[in-house]
Amino acid sequence: MMYRKMLRDLRSHLGQFITILIMAFLAVFLYAGLIGEVAGVEAARQTYHTQTNLADGWVYGSGYDAEAEVSLLSLDGISEAQMRLELLSSGEGETNLFLYFQDSSRISMPYLFDGVAFDPSDASGIWLNKRFADENGIGVGDSYTVTVDGTAIPLTVAGLVWSPEYEHYKWETDVEADYKHVGYGFCSVKALPEDAAYSYNQIVLKTTVPDVLSLEGSISTALGGEYHVFTDRSGVKNITALDDEINQHRVMGGFFSLLFLLIALLTIVTTMRRMVNNQRTQIGTMKALGVNNKKIYWHYLSYGFFLSLIGAAAGILLGPITLAPMLFDMKYFIDTSAEYMLPPISVVYPPSFFVMGAVVVIFCTLASWLSCRRLLQIIPAETLRPAPPKTAKPSIWEKLPFWNRLGFSSRYNLRDMGRNRLRTFMGFTGTLCCMALLVCGFATKENFESAIYDWYLRDILGDGTFITFEASVPLEEAERIRTDVDGELVMSDTIEIRVPGGEKYSSHINVFEGLGLCNTTNVDLQVFTLTGTDFAVTAKMAKTLGVEAGDPIEWHQYSSGEWVTSTVTVINRMPFEQGITTTRQAVEEAGLTFSPTRIYTREAVDDYESEFVTSVRPMESFEDTFQDMMGLLNLVLGFLLVLALLLSVVVLYSLGLLTFAEWRKEMSTLKVLGFKTRQLRGLLLRQNLWLSLAGAVCGTPLGLKLLQVICDSQGDAYDVPATCSLFNFFLSFAITIGVSVVVNYFFSNRIRDLDMVSELKGLE
Amino acid sequence: MSQVEFRDVVKVYGPEDNLQYAVNHVSFQIEQGEFVIILGQSGAGKSTVLDMLGGLDQPTEGTVFVAGQEISAMSDNELSQFRAGRIGFIFQFYNLLPGLTAYENVALTKDIVKSALGAQEMLAAVGLLAYKDKFPAQLSGGEQQRVSIARALSKDPQIILGDEPTGALDSQNGVEVLTLLHSLCKEQGKTVVLVTHNTDFAKCADRVIRMKNGRVIEVHTNSSPAPVAEVEW
Numbered sequence: 001m002m003y004r005k006m007l008r009d010l011r012s013h014l015g016q017f018i019t020i021l022i023m024a025f026l027a028v029f030l031y032a033g034l035i036g037e038v039a040g041v042e043a044a045r046q047t048y049h050t051q052t053n054l055a056d057g058w059v060y061g062s063g064y065d066a067e068a069e070v071s072l073l074s075l076d077g078i079s080e081a082q083m084r085l086e087l088l089s090s091g092e093g094e095t096n097l098f099l100y101f102q103d104s105s106r107i108s109m110p111y112l113f114d115g116v117a118f119d120p121s122d123a124s125g126i127w128l129n130k131r132f133a134d135e136n137g138i139g140v141g142d143s144y145t146v147t148v149d150g151t152a153i154p155l156t157v158a159g160l161v162w163s164p165e166y167e168h169y170k171w172e173t174d175v176e177a178d179y180k181h182v183g184y185g186f187c188s189v190k191a192l193p194e195d196a197a198y199s200y201n202q203i204v205l206k207t208t209v210p211d212v213l214s215l216e217g218s219i220s221t222a223l224g225g226e227y228h229v230f231t232d233r234s235g236v237k238n239i240t241a242l243d244d245e246i247n248q249h250r251v252m253g254g255f256f257s258l259l260f261l262l263i264a265l266l267t268i269v270t271t272m273r274r275m276v277n278n279q280r281t282q283i284g285t286m287k288a289l290g291v292n293n294k295k296i297y298w299h300y301l302s303y304g305f306f307l308s309l310i311g312a313a314a315g316i317l318l319g320p321i322t323l324a325p326m327l328f329d330m331k332y333f334i335d336t337s338a339e340y341m342l343p344p345i346s347v348v349y350p351p352s353f354f355v356m357g358a359v360v361v362i363f364c365t366l367a368s369w370l371s372c373r374r375l376l377q378i379i380p381a382e383t384l385r386p387a388p389p390k391t392a393k394p395s396i397w398e399k400l401p402f403w404n405r406l407g408f409s410s411r412y413n414l415r416d417m418g419r420n421r422l423r424t425f426m427g428f429t430g431t432l433c434c435m436a437l438l439v440c441g442f443a444t445k446e447n448f449e450s451a452i453y454d455w456y457l458r459d460i461l462g463d464g465t466f467i468t469f470e471a472s473v474p475l476e477e478a479e480r481i482r483t484d485v486d487g488e489l490v491m492s493d494t495i496e497i498r499v500p501g502g503e504k505y506s507s508h509i510n511v512f513e514g515l516g517l518c519n520t521t522n523v524d525l526q527v528f529t530l531t532g533t534d535f536a537v538t539a540k541m542a543k544t545l546g547v548e549a550g551d552p553i554e555w556h557q558y559s560s561g562e563w564v565t566s567t568v569t570v571i572n573r574m575p576f577e578q579g580i581t582t583t584r585q586a587v588e589e590a591g592l593t594f595s596p597t598r599i600y601t602r603e604a605v606d607d608y609e610s611e612f613v614t615s616v617r618p619m620e621s622f623e624d625t626f627q628d629m630m631g632l633l634n635l636v637l638g639f640l641l642v643l644a645l646l647l648s649v650v651v652l653y654s655l656g657l658l659t660f661a662e663w664r665k666e667m668s669t670l671k672v673l674g675f676k677t678r679q680l681r682g683l684l685l686r687q688n689l690w691l692s693l694a695g696a697v698c699g700t701p702l703g704l705k706l707l708q709v710i711c712d713s714q715g716d717a718y719d720v721p722a723t724c725s726l727f728n729f730f731l732s733f734a735i736t737i738g739v740s741v742v743v744n745y746f747f748s749n750r751i752r753d754l755d756m757v758s759e760l761k762g763l764e
Numbered sequence: 765m766s767q768v769e770f771r772d773v774v775k776v777y778g779p780e781d782n783l784q785y786a787v788n789h790v791s792f793q794i795e796q797g798e799f800v801i802i803l804g805q806s807g808a809g810k811s812t813v814l815d816m817l818g819g820l821d822q823p824t825e826g827t828v829f830v831a832g833q834e835i836s837a838m839s840d841n842e843l844s845q846f847r848a849g850r851i852g853f854i855f856q857f858y859n860l861l862p863g864l865t866a867y868e869n870v871a872l873t874k875d876i877v878k879s880a881l882g883a884q885e886m887l888a889a890v891g892l893l894a895y896k897d898k899f900p901a902q903l904s905g906g907e908q909q910r911v912s913i914a915r916a917l918s919k920d921p922q923i924i925l926g927d928e929p930t931g932a933l934d935s936q937n938g939v940e941v942l943t944l945l946h947s948l949c950k951e952q953g954k955t956v957v958l959v960t961h962n963t964d965f966a967k968c969a970d971r972v973i974r975m976k977n978g979r980v981i982e983v984h985t986n987s988s989p990a991p992v993a994e995v996e997w
Contacts, residue, residue: 001864001868001871001872001874001875002872002875004863004864004868005861005863005864005868008863008864009863012863281857281859282859282861282862284820284859285853285855285859285860285861286861287820287844287847288818288820288847288851288853288855288859289847289848289853289872289873289876289915289919290844290845290846290847290848290849290851290876290877290919291844291848291875291876292840292841292844292845292848293840293841293844295875379820379821379822380815380819380820380821381812381815381820381821382821384815384820384855384859
């Protein structure tokens with residue numbers, strides 16, 4: 001019979017209980033969906049890496065031969081080694097290709113989609129990245145010519161593949177991946193011109209030790225110091241990009257689950273408190289009939305227990321099979337919208353799903369218990385009588401110097417808030433979270449858009465065109481073209497950076513000529529041109545290294561093992577690619593070769609005829625690559641908006657109901673005394689407005705903190721400010737307060753229909 | 765031994781410096797099968813006495829014995845068992861669970877006492893079988909009180925306690941309810957203790973306990989109780 005009572009109670013408080021069910025569901029659903037995606041990706045990745053025998057370590061250098069391979073294989077901790085030659089080349093059309101020339105394929109093997117498996121002895125074949133091939137309409141059997149150091153090599157596409165080292169990749173100047181213009185491929189070393197004097201510049205390794213970097217000393221000895229960089233997977237950006245993405249989803253999964261759990265708990269507390277208070281006499285009756293306390297406790301706990309159990313079970317069941325695959329489709333699948341390249345991902349159910357489900361159920365049950373605990377401890381005889389009015393004590397507010405000047409409504413609300421701290425806290429927390437989500441949502445969109453369009457494209461780059469060179473372009477030829485198009489030469493490269501004697505980080509260098517076309521921004525985001533021997537380190541990298549202007553740092557290009565010491569002259573900020581920005585003069589004075597990789601010009605250049613130019617790309621083509629990112633940001637904003645409004649409506653409505661339930665008798669008395677419905681509405685509204693105002697003010701820094709977490713979880717390459725414009729602050733504020741007023745208006749309609757006689761007689 | 769015995773029972777409320785005596789050194793006895801009325805004005809302490817008799821409340825001082833058991837020394841769990849097994853409560857405002865039908869309200873006792881009597885029979889006994897699927901809100905006050913009596917009876921209690929059981933009823937329903945309770949006492953040997961402020965009820969009681977300001981001012985045994993029909997409303 002108690003279960004029947006429960007079902008009928010559920011029906012009579014359907015809205016509230018459905019809210020609890022939905023919130024418990026969403027808490028687990030989002031967790032299971034996002035973490036399910038993470039777990040699915042990690043499982044698929046593990047399989048993918050095992051299948052392709054992804055390398056554990058990479059040695060970058062030059063002039064390697066079989067002897068180097070053998071000496072590395074003789075080291076303890078190294079189980080496999082394979083040499084290869086990586087060359088930056090150009091493909092057909094305005095495309096750039098990372099080409100790997102190998103004589104074997106044992107480590108980081110190409111993952112075949114179409115055609116035949118990679119054959120290192122096939123001198124005429126090329127195995128192209130499938131995504132690049134799809135974007136450019138290239139198929140197996142097609143003729144395809146690549147240009148390496150100015151020499152055209154005609155080949156036939158023998159297979160379409162992926163590389164586990166290229167889960168995500170992009171050209172150095174791109175903000176987002178552009179798979180149409182940038183690709184990679186595999187060829188036999190026999191495909192290289194016979195007269196070309198190439199030697200291997202990379203050795204990939206499989207190791208048997210967990211700390212791969214601990215092998216650097218012995219590798220250095222084995223190679224006689226002849227290497228530039230030794231890194232593990234954490235130093236390969238094309239692999240770590242997915243690590244950052246996974247981490248971001250993990251953070252979001254945890255955060256949103258926590259948020260929905262919080263809403264569920266708040267709703268349970270308000271609903272159960274209201275219900276238990278309304279059923280005071282029923283509880284007394286049950287006690288009088290002989291129902292023991294344990295049974296009554298279980299009866300009221302079961303509301304929270306069963307609802308959260310159903311919600312959590314549905315979340316565990318549906319999250320991994322709906323949300324996770326949706327994210328898989330958006331980000332990882334083979335189709336053209338995919339951001340990352342991974343083989344099909346299966347749904348997995350890690351134990352943490354069930355732990356999360358159990359946590360939600362336990363907390364919801366606990367919230368039910370907290371809601372009815374006090375009433376169930378009262379002796380039965382007292383429970384059978386109507387609840388006595390709350391004991392009034394002077395509140396802290398009464399010490400305010402202007403207390404005596406406050407009107408009835410203000411005094412009434414202040415005293416009520418003092419007596420009902422939990423309810424006050426709930427109202428404050430609800431609006432605080434709503435405001436935080438709105439600020440975060442609007443500011444995320446604003447900051448990323450601003451970082452991309454205003455900061456990067458307008459302030460730093462300006463409208464212009466990039467002309468990209470072959471790696472082998474002679475400096476004189478580059479300077480000639482620069483003069484021809486009235487541009488500025490830029491050298492970009494991957495580097496390792498450290499403070500003297502400190503930890504090494506993989507980073508990036510941009511070298512400008514200081515002609516005023518290529519700029520950067522200072523820490524206040526004001527544009528300036530590097531001149532003379534200026535040597536700038538981006539603020540985020542400076543923070544990582546712990547350096548400031550005037551400090552020395554050491555760095556070297558991946559193509560050279562020679563460490564250079566430079567003094568930081570200025571700290572700059574760049575939205576993408578954290579590292580060093582310096583001048584040609586500074587590089588040349590350090591004894592290094594200035595090897596331009598592209599020209600930047602403000603002239604309108606559509607095409608440029610030169611054997612050393614691989615592509616000419618106007619800035620608009622870069623903007624296209626941001627569209628996916630903007631689409632995703634709009635999705636995030638929409639999601640946060642819905643979440644904020646849901647949170648606000650649910651919490652404020654529940655709170656209003658609870659306040660109203662507790663004020664019914666007093667409202668009736670005031671109504672009998674002659675207060676008008678409008679005045680009583682104002683009384684209720686005032687408290688909600690106060691709490692909403694306080695929540696909105698305090699929610700702003702929380703929203704910015706949340707934004708900072710989202711920005712940080714983007715990875716080390718990004719430096720997007722976490723700020724909120726006044727417009728977005730006021731917009732968020734207006735929405736929060738607006739929702740508060742509207743919600744208050746709707747439930748305050750109940751004042752009009754209040755049955756004064758029943759209330760004052762204490763009838764349930 | 766008497767079925768109910770109050771020995772020098774005191775019940776106080778409020779802070780130590782301002783104690784309010786709801787029941788002030790009360791002693792009386794009730795025998796099995798008696799029809800007892802506790803009379804008194806509002807605030808006399810009669811409901812508090814009834815609550816302590818039914819194990820809903822505990823005395824501040826003194827002892828309460830029911831069927832030889834000292835219920836004033838029982839734990840919360842023991843009191844629940846005591847109420848479940850021995851006491852049937854009837855309230856002024858019926859206190860039916862609004863979410864359950866008439867049948868379910870009576871059948872609820874099956875969840876409490878395994879040996880509870882059938883809900884159908886109990887509803888039939890109070891003449892409400894036809895209304896078994898109605899919710900309390902669909903029944904009149906008298907009908908609700910009869911369901912409440914059926915619920916109390918279904919546990920087959922030794923003692924039936926009623927706190928103003930006819931207080932919310934009109935005269936016709938009041939007579940019906942009182943007749944029903946009287947017949948239970950006389951035909952089934954149940955001890956019935958009713959609290960009321962209607963002095964006319966005293967006519968039909970075997971024993972009348974008059975209270976004032978928390979004290980028993982008179983315990984009167986009625987050698988020839990009048991029929992319920994003679995009670996004036």
